Amino acid sequence: MSGPILTLKDVTLGYDRHPAVHHLTLQITRGSLSAVVGPNGAGKSTLLKGLSGALEPLSGTILTKGAARMAWLPQTAALDRSFPISVFDLVAMGLWHRLGPFGRLSPTDRTQVHDALSAVGLSGFERRTIDALSGGQLQRALFARLMLQDADLILLDEPLAAVDTKTSADLIDLIRTWHAQGRTIIVVLHDMQIVRNIFPQTLLLARECVAHGPTEDVLSEHNLARARDMIEAFDEAAHVCAQELVS
Amino acid sequence: MIYDALIAPFTEFEFMSRALIGCIALSLAAGPVGTFLMLRRMSLFGDAMAHAILPGAAIGYLVAGLSLTAMTLGGLAAGLVVVLLAGLVTRATQMREDASLAGFYLISLALGVTIVSLKGSNVDLLRVLFGSILALDDAATILLCGMTSMTLIGLALIFRPLVMECVDPSFLRSVSRAGGPVHLVFLALVVTTLVSGFNALGTLLSVGIMMLPAITARFWATELTGMIFVATLSGLAASVVGLLVSWHFGLPSGPAIILVAGCFYLLSLAFGPRGGLILKILPQHHLEA
Numbered sequence: 411m412s413g414p415i416l417t418l419k420d421v422t423l424g425y426d427r428h429p430a431v432h433h434l435t436l437q438i439t440r441g442s443l444s445a446v447v448g449p450n451g452a453g454k455s456t457l458l459k460g461l462s463g464a465l466e467p468l469s470g471t472i473l474t475k476g477a478a479r480m481a482w483l484p485q486t487a488a489l490d491r492s493f494p495i496s497v498f499d500l501v502a503m504g505l506w507h508r509l510g511p512f513g514r515l516s517p518t519d520r521t522q523v524h525d526a527l528s529a530v531g532l533s534g535f536e537r538r539t540i541d542a543l544s545g546g547q548l549q550r551a552l553f554a555r556l557m558l559q560d561a562d563l564i565l566l567d568e569p570l571a572a573v574d575t576k577t578s579a580d581l582i583d584l585i586r587t588w589h590a591q592g593r594t595i596i597v598v599l600h601d602m603q604i605v606r607n608i609f610p611q612t613l614l615l616a617r618e619c620v621a622h623g624p625t626e627d628v629l630s631e632h633n634l635a636r637a638r639d640m641i642e643a644f645d646e647a648a649h650v651c652a653q654e655l656v657s
Numbered sequence: 658m659i660y661d662a663l664i665a666p667f668t669e670f671e672f673m674s675r676a677l678i679g680c681i682a683l684s685l686a687a688g689p690v691g692t693f694l695m696l697r698r699m700s701l702f703g704d705a706m707a708h709a710i711l712p713g714a715a716i717g718y719l720v721a722g723l724s725l726t727a728m729t730l731g732g733l734a735a736g737l738v739v740v741l742l743a744g745l746v747t748r749a750t751q752m753r754e755d756a757s758l759a760g761f762y763l764i765s766l767a768l769g770v771t772i773v774s775l776k777g778s779n780v781d782l783l784r785v786l787f788g789s790i791l792a793l794d795d796a797a798t799i800l801l802c803g804m805t806s807m808t809l810i811g812l813a814l815i816f817r818p819l820v821m822e823c824v825d826p827s828f829l830r831s832v833s834r835a836g837g838p839v840h841l842v843f844l845a846l847v848v849t850t851l852v853s854g855f856n857a858l859g860t861l862l863s864v865g866i867m868m869l870p871a872i873t874a875r876f877w878a879t880e881l882t883g884m885i886f887v888a889t890l891s892g893l894a895a896s897v898v899g900l901l902v903s904w905h906f907g908l909p910s911g912p913a914i915i916l917v918a919g920c921f922y923l924l925s926l927a928f929g930p931r932g933g934l935i936l937k938i939l940p941q942h943h944l945e946a
Contacts, residue, residue: 494878494884
C-alpha cells in the first residue's frame, strides 16, 4: 500500500442545502479494502455518490490522487430492467473508457466480454435480455461490467443486497480478487459479520464520521450505540450550520 | 389489375409519388425515434411537442403565407425553444420534466392558436393541424427528406450514449458527462421528426407515425434492434397502404395513414407473439426447465 488515493477535506454532501452527511475529513489509502457502514439514513449512498463525482459537495473538497480510473456501482434500483438490451451489450458498456461513443467492438473486446461473463458464472446468458435475469444474475452481470472497467478505485453500494448466499459468496470472492490485484475498493454494507470477516478498514457513518480505521476498533459497541443515537430526522426548518458560519 | 390498384397511383401521378417519397423518409426517421420515446416512457411527449410547434408554424404562416418551408422552419424553432426551456427549468428547479414541459407547451399552443386567428381562417388552422400530404411540392419534399436524414445521422451519432442513458443513467454519469447533452439532442431530434411530419400529416397526426409503429413493435420483438426494425417496417407499410386506401376510397391521406398504423397496432395487440392478448388467453403448456 502507498499514500492516499482519496482525500476528503471537510466535505458536506446533501440535497437542496440539507446535508445527508457533513464535515467529513478522512483519507482512503491506495490499495485498501474499506467498508462503509451505518444505520439507514446515515448518508452512506450519498457519500459514494459524492466520491463518484455524480453529486457535487455542498462544501469542502474531494481530491483524487493521480489518474485514478473510478468505477461506481449504485444500487440496482437505478437501472431500467425493462429496456430491451442483451446481457452481452449491458456488460460491454464497461468498455466505454476504451471505445467511447463511436468505437467498434474488436474480436479481443468480444472475448473480454465473454471472459468477464464466464468469471461471474453467466456463460450462455449473452443473448438473454436483462429483464429475464433474476436479481442475483443481474448483480453478477453488473460485476462483469465492473471487471471490464478495469478501474483503480471501485465504489460498490450495497452490492450484496437481495442476492442469495451462493451469489453473495461469489461476489465477495471477486471483491477479494480485485483487492489482491491492488485496486482500492469501498463497499457500503449492512451485514456486520461480512464486514468483520472480510474488510480490514471500516468507516462508520451517522450523517457524520463516527469512526474510521481498523474494523475491529471501529465496530465497538460504544461506536455502534453512538451511531444509532446520532441519526436525526430530516429537519425542514433547520438553521444554517454553525460550523459553516464560523468558517 | 394489381398494377392498376397498387403501382399505377404512384407512377402516373406526380403528387402521389412525392407523397410516397415523403412518407418513406418520414417513416425511416420516425420508427427509431418513436421506439426510443416509448422505451423512455415518454410516449405522450411527442403529443405535447406536436402542440408546442404550433406558434412557430403560425408565425411562418403570418410572414410568408402558406409556405411549407417557412412554416417548417418556424415550427422547428418553436419546438426547440420549448424543449430547451423545459430542460433548463427541470435542471434549475425541483420541477419534474413532464410538469415543466406541460407548462411551456400549453403556453405555446395558446399562443399558436391566437397567432393563427389574427390572420387566417378556420381552414388555415385545420391545414396546420392536419396537414396535406398530397400538396407536398418539390421544395417541401426535399426539405422533409433533408430533415429526416439529419435526424437519422443525429441518432446514429448519439446511439450508444442514448442507450446507456436509457438503461442505466447513473452508470453513464459515472463514466461520461454525455448524459445531459445526449438527452437534449434526442429531444431536438424528436422535434425535428415531428416538424418533418407536420407538413404531410399536420401537427396532431405527425405524432401518430412516430408512436403507433413503435408501440406495435413492442408486440413483435424483444431486443432494441428488432424493435426499431419492426417499427420502421410498420411505419413504411402503413404509409404505402394508407396512401392507396386514401386514393381508392377518396379519404383524406393523413388520417388514412395513421388509421392503417392504428390497425397494425390493434392487430399486434391481439395477435402479437410477445404479450399479445390471444396468446395470453389461450392455454399454453409450460416449457422444460
